[in-house]
Amino acid sequence: MNATNDICRSWLPFLPGDPAETVRCAYDMARSELNIARESGMNLPQIILNLQEDMGESFRIAKTEDGYQVSGGEPGVLYGTYRLLMALYAKEKVVCGTTPCKPFYGLRMINCWDNAEGTVERGYAGMSLFFDGGRLSYDARRMRQLGRMLASVGLNVLCINNVNVHDPAHLLIEEEWLPELARLADLFRPFGVRLMLSIDYAQPIRHGIPTADPLDEAVQNWWKKQAEMVYRYVPDLAGFLVKADSEHRPGPFTYGRNHAQGANMLARALKPFGGWLVWRCFVYNCMQDWRDTQTDRPKAAYEHYAWLDGRFDDNVILQIKNGPYDFQVSEPVSPLLYAMPQTHLAVEVQLAQEYTGQQIDLYAMAPMWKELFRDLPAQKVMAVAAVSNLGRDWNFTGHPFAAVNLFTYGLMAWWPDCVEDSESLMRLWVKLTYRLSEEQENTLVDMLLNSRSIYAKYAANLGLGWMVYPHTHYGPNPGGYEFTPWGTYHKADRNGVGVDRSDKGTGYAQQYPEPFQSLYNDPAACPDELLLFFHRLSYDHVMKDGRTLIQRLYDDHFEGLAGAEHLAEQLATLDLPEPDAAEAHKRMQQQLHNAREWCDITNTFFHRYSGVEDARGRTIYP
Ligand code: GCU
Numbered sequence: 001m002n003a004t005n006d007i008c009r010s011w012l013p014f015l016p017g018d019p020a021e022t023v024r025c026a027y028d029m030a031r032s033e034l035n036i037a038r039e040s041g042m043n044l045p046q047i048i049l050n051l052q053e054d055m056g057e058s059f060r061i062a063k064t065e066d067g068y069q070v071s072g073g074e075p076g077v078l079y080g081t082y083r084l085l086m087a088l089y090a091k092e093k094v095v096c097g098t099t100p101c102k103p104f105y106g107l108r109m110i111n112c113w114d115n116a117e118g119t120v121e122r123g124y125a126g127m128s129l130f131f132d133g134g135r136l137s138y139d140a141r142r143m144r145q146l147g148r149m150l151a152s153v154g155l156n157v158l159c160i161n162n163v164n165v166h167d168p169a170h171l172l173i174e175e176e177w178l179p180e181l182a183r184l185a186d187l188f189r190p191f192g193v194r195l196m197l198s199i200d201y202a203q204p205i206r207h208g209i210p211t212a213d214p215l216d217e218a219v220q221n222w223w224k225k226q227a228e229m230v231y232r233y234v235p236d237l238a239g240f241l242v243k244a245d246s247e248h249r250p251g252p253f254t255y256g257r258n259h260a261q262g263a264n265m266l267a268r269a270l271k272p273f274g275g276w277l278v279w280r281c282f283v284y285n286c287m288q289d290w291r292d293t294q295t296d297r298p299k300a301a302y303e304h305y306a307w308l309d310g311r312f313d314d315n316v317i318l319q320i321k322n323g324p325y326d327f328q329v330s331e332p333v334s335p336l337l338y339a340m341p342q343t344h345l346a347v348e349v350q351l352a353q354e355y356t357g358q359q360i361d362l363y364a365m366a367p368m369w370k371e372l373f374r375d376l377p378a379q380k381v382m383a384v385a386a387v388s389n390l391g392r393d394w395n396f397t398g399h400p401f402a403a404v405n406l407f408t409y410g411l412m413a414w415w416p417d418c419v420e421d422s423e424s425l426m427r428l429w430v431k432l433t434y435r436l437s438e439e440q441e442n443t444l445v446d447m448l449l450n451s452r453s454i455y456a457k458y459a460a461n462l463g464l465g466w467m468v469y470p471h472t473h474y475g476p477n478p479g480g481y482e483f484t485p486w487g488t489y490h491k492a493d494r495n496g497v498g499v500d501r502s503d504k505g506t507g508y509a510q511q512y513p514e515p516f517q518s519l520y521n522d523p524a525a526c527p528d529e530l531l532l533f534f535h536r537l538s539y540d541h542v543m544k545d546g547r548t549l550i551q552r553l554y555d556d557h558f559e560g561l562a563g564a565e566h567l568a569e570q571l572a573t574l575d576l577p578e579p580d581a582a583e584a585h586k587r588m589q590q591q592l593h594n595a596r597e598w599c600d601i602t603n604t605f606f607h608r609y610s611g612v613e614d615a616r617g618r619t620i621y622p
Pocket of ligand 1: 121122163164243282326354
């Protein structure tokens with residue numbers, strides 16, 4: 001593929017070029033995509049499309065005498081078409097049936113952290129796809145390609161701007177920018193993708209209103225008027241996303257109001273238009289004094305929100321990060337997800353590899369989501385959101401293999417049980433993306449499957465987090481966050497490491513219902529991968545497998561490095577097309593360097609504190 005003249009088709013190489021600009025609805029898009037696939041040389045049987053409006057997002061694929069019939073609504077028929085095309089291209093079994101295939105979650109969202117000036121917060125795939133130089137600026141062909149990618153895995157909401165709304169992105173809901181926004185929404189509509197916008201909670205203040213108090217009538221009226229205008233331009237906008245009272249963003253606390261009062265005020269402005277108000281629960285004290293042992297950051301979200309259960313309007317969704325901290329390698333499921341049975345909830349994951357290798361190191365996330373969904377009270381959660389890993393790089397995701405995370409996230413958001421078999425999901429991605437021999441296909445699947453545990457071993461084993469360089473969050477810096485105001489401490493000393501969050505410590509484990517409370521409270525029961533998240537243990541603590549804690553710390557780091565070296569050997573055996581091969585090899589060299597640094601620095605760090613030698617006599621630098 002020529003990266004400069006063509007648009008990357010990511011996992012959809014059987015859909016070359018660009019769907020026609022004139023296609024207006026999902027049904028027509030489905031017809032157009034079938035034609036494109038045929039013209040690209042795919043040998044397709046007869047495929048009948050049967051639009052059944054009342055099926056909405058659902059679809060059904062049925063076998064006919066000469067091929068298949070895809071039934072579905074707008075956009076279900078398009079989802080079904082993509083699924084059928086993918087199965088045929090990958091030579092997988094087409095799942096036919098009489099019961100419609102329905103999404104488990106109604107809202108399957110991508111949250112882009114793109115800034116109006118064109119940068120992407122925590123973006124590892126280049127500049128923004130949507131903004132440049134302080135305005136909306138996009139390539140329509142790439143938008144259609146992105147629409148294909150999202151719809152092919154059933155994602156239906158795209159929030160285009162950063163939750164930290166830096167100027168001039170606040171203009172997205174102002175008349176000046178709305179015509180351009182409407183054009184962008186038009187591009188995504190035929191893919192069943194609705195736009196969402198992050199808003200600045202204090203926006204009324206920019207309009208001469210002296211306050212952003214949610215109980216102030218002038219504030220309420222301003223938001224109502226504003227919402228009405230936004231919906232005039234984009235009638236199917238999915239809603240607003242809000243980061244309030246979090247990491248210095250404005251919010252209702254300034255006015256002595258709680259978050260139900262803040263969220264409901266905005267939700268009422270959106271209600272007449274069917275919009276959702278998605279309110280993030282990432283609220284904690286980011287100005288903590290490290291000497292303060294009473295405050296324990298993971299407890300914060302529960303303390304702020306659990307008591308408000310039942311007080312939110314029905315078009316409010318509370319968006320809760322998967323873990324109580326912030327997208328670390330190993331975190332328990334946020335206890336808040338169990339605590340609000342009368343409130344609409346969304347779980348937020350992060351595709352952008354902020355703490356997980358920054359789209360340099362390999363880190364395929366499906367195995368991690370398997371653990372999340374195993375423990376998630378699924379029926380209580382009605383939506384999922386993922387922080388995007390997309391950018392303007394030729395292949396959308398920087399590392400060509402990072403696309404597997406967007407792909408598997410979409411499939412999981414449609415039907416979370418599918419992560420049970422993350423191997424099949426990854427294999428499907430490999431088959432769609434590359435034409436490899438069976439042996440090479442197995443190698444790549446194996447690399448993806450193991451990538452997370454390899455990374456976790458060298459970078460953050462046993463539930464340890466935050467040993468990274470502050471701000472950039474890439475590479476080892478074991479003491480980097482110890483004396484900062486972020487509430488992120490592992491407190492290693494000569495005796496041991498970890499924070500006691502049991503009933504004898506900060507009491508965080510008490511925020512969980514059973515069986516989790518007992519599981520996490522007791523170091524003998526707590527899963528190894530969360531052990532140092534919940535407990536402070538001495539280096540001679542004997543682990544379930546009989547090794548001491550210090551030996552496990554050393555062993556994991558050496559194994560992690562060996563794992564990265566093995567990944568490099570495996571990569572060398574793959575015949576990947578260019579430029580994927582060059583990109584993957586370049587990044588692998590960086591990963592090897594990173595893994596070595598992690599292994600040596602962390603081992604030395606613990607050796608200096610503990611004074612304990614490695615039982616296997618490997619080199620630990622003084
Ligand atoms: C992390 C991340 C920030 C981001 C924040 C959020 O702290 O480092 O860049 O703004 O999460 O989720 O709001």
